[in-house]
Amino acid sequence: MIALQNITKTYRSRGQTVDAVRDITLHVEKGEIFGIIGHSGAGKSTLIRCINLLERPTSGSVTVGGTELTKLGGKELQRQRRKIGMIFQHFNLLSSASVRDNIAFPLRLAGMKKTAINARVDELLSLVGLEEHGNKYPAQLSGGQKQRVGIARALAADPEVLLCDEATSALDPQTTNAILSLLMDINEKLGLTIVLITHEMQVIRSICDRVAVMDGGRIVEMDTVLNVFLRPSHPVTRQFVNELADPSGAVPVARRAGGKLVRLHFVGEQTYEPVLFEALKGTGVQCAILEGTVARMKHTPYGQLIVELSGNGPDIESVIDSLRRSGLDAEVIG
The missing domain is CATH 3.30.70.260 (ACT domain)
Structure with missing residues (x-):
């Protein structure tokens, strides 16, 4: 479904060059939930934005659903992007628009008829559990409800891929679990391919099938979530796994000689x-x-x-x- 081949993204600032992403190759299968984890500055946000070409790679190719996006431009790229939904850490909702209008926004841009838009919005409100909130405004919603609006809006054009850019980082643990359950439900009901980035191993453990660990702009480890938890090989991966097992970092000490x-x-x-x-x-x-x-x-x-x-x-x-x-x-x- 998604194929990144030798992706590098270089930024130039004040006469210096910085590789935010360096020579990354990965494949995401249709229908899987693929996680990308790393500390701040590891390059994960840049990488996920390369998938829909919000950041155009300096070199390498991006293929989604059999179409090489890096060869496209203009209207054709815009048309292919409709197959890729995206949700954000800070929701990015239109504050002056109602919940219904926020969800309908991409459908109006696509030129859909009003009756079809209304039917689709009703369907999405039901899917994300916001049937009673359609006429409210973002300021009247909780953080979890705002993210549900963001998810509904990202699904409006019936995409094949959903990108999640730190989608739960601004939420409390209980709300995070509810949003993760919703994403897993959507993945199973719609067969949607989901790529998410996070700095929280709990998110990876909860819903992902496979995970890539990033450090310094590179993927340093990639495997099934189970294998990564059981046999982490890179120090950064071991740190994430150990922090989840024991956030204090304390290691028990044997109490008896010879134990x-x-x-x-x-x-x-x-x-x-x-x-x-x-x-x-x-x-x-x-x-x-x-x-x-x-x-x-x-x-x-x-x-x-x-x-x-x-x-x-x-x-x-x-x-x-x-x-x-x-x-x-x-x-x-x-």
């Missing part, structure tokens, strides 16, 4: 099975649970435990081997 700290990852239905109990049974090894979380990666249950195993050294190794044979990712961390 081993082990981080266990549970995936799927195994999250709810007594795998640890079965591995310990009859071994004489004692287990203390120091930390634990259970969450979901999109639709997949996922759990993490940090445990201290104490007892006879060979018996501890036997327990760890048993856990790994059962399919758990068991990492000795101390």
Whole structure:
């Protein structure tokens, strides 16, 4: 659906050149939710704006739905852009227009007839749960409601792709979860391809299928969300994953001499099975649970435990081997 090939975006300022994005190649499959994460200044906003050519790459090609956008200009580029919706961190609504008029705005630009516009706006208000708010103005809405208007407006022209530029960064956690649930629902109902950028790993974990991690204008790691969580390879990725597991950054310390700290990852239905109990049974090894979380990666249950195993050294190794044979990712961390 989306193919970026060797994309570089260079800015020139005061006689200096800065590569905001450097030689990036990636492919996004039709119908997937693809996340791009990075710290401020990593280049993720520039990259997502290259997809619809709001930022034209200095070099490289952008292809969406089989059409190479970087070869287009003028009216043809404008026509192809209608297939790409976009929502923004700060909503970008018309403050003097009602909710209905904000949603209808791109349809009026496209020359759609009034009766068709009204029907489409009604449909979109229902989709985003704002049926009772059509005649209100942005100043009368909460942040979450404003973002729902932004989503409805982005969907007005029935796009094939939805780009989300830090769409939840200005929202509180509860509202963020509601907007993410809405985006996942839209993805599943409409088969829409979604690309989102964020600096929050919780957003990636909640709804994305795959993720690219950016640092210094480059993609430093890219894989399924599950693999990135289980086996992060780049220091920036490990930082994001560790911050989500424990925002304080504190690492538990073994309390007993000879004890081993082990981080266990549970995936799927195994999250709810007594795998640890079965591995310990009859071994004489004692287990203390120091930390634990259970969450979901999109639709997949996922759990993490940090445990201290104490007892006879060979018996501890036997327990760890048993856990790994059962399919758990068991990492000795101390």
